[in-house]
Amino acid sequence: MLASWMYVSRATFPASDANAVIEPIARVSMRRNADLEVTGALIFAVQHFAQYIEGPPAAVDFLRTAIERDGRHRSLHTVLDDRPECRRFGGWRIAYRGLATYVEKTIVSVQGQPTAETGDAAARLLRLFREFSLPDAR
Numbered sequence: 001m002l003a004s005w006m007y008v009s010r011a012t013f014p015a016s017d018a019n020a021v022i023e024p025i026a027r028v029s030m031r032r033n034a035d036l037e038v039t040g041a042l043i044f045a046v047q048h049f050a051q052y053i054e055g056p057p058a059a060v061d062f063l064r065t066a067i068e069r070d071g072r073h074r075s076l077h078t079v080l081d082d083r084p085e086c087r088r089f090g091g092w093r094i095a096y097r098g099l100a101t102y103v104e105k106t107i108v109s110v111q112g113q114p115t116a117e118t119g120d121a122a123a124r125l126l127r128l129f130r131e132f133s134l135p136d137a138r
């Protein structure tokens with residue numbers, strides 16, 4: 001059985017610190033997610049994150065708890081909380097790219113939405129992940 005979780009959030013650090021803050025997150029995530037058999041994608045754009053993770057339900061729950069209490073971001077808004085049949089990002093570990101304002105606009109528009117209406121938003125974000133993240137190069 002598989003679980004998936006997608007959220008958007010707002011960074012708590014200044015944009016000028018982005019590389020210094022995110023590089024260690026990406027490094028830890030790649031190792032830990034691989035150990036947990038979790039795959040997914042992470043986008044950071046200007047001041048916001050969007051992340052999608054999928055894997056064994058216990059592993060996704062465990063990571064979700066850690067991510068939700070991480071002080072490097074706040075205002076987490078869940079966009080998708082699902083039990084998918086198969087992986088969407090099977091060949092991917094966490095990929096990260098610092099990105100342009102228009103990507104951020106998409107993320108921000110999702111953050112303001114009531115949770116019941118996130119279906120469309122989830123589809124839009126999944127497209128963003130596919131366009132802007134890098135497949136696992138292993």
Ligand SMILES: Cc1cc2nc3c(=O)[nH]c(=O)nc-3n(C[C@H](O)[C@H](O)[C@H](O)COP(=O)(O)O)c2cc1C
Nearest residue numbers: 025028029032033049051063066067070072073094
């Ligand atoms: C936006 C964001 C995304 C994160 N994504 C992951 C992730 O995919 N995997 C991971 O292990 N940690 C991720 N982290 C880091 C975790 O929140 C946490 O710091 C790390 O897993 C170590 O957890 P621990 O301090 O409870 O041991 C992320 C943090 C942030 C701010």
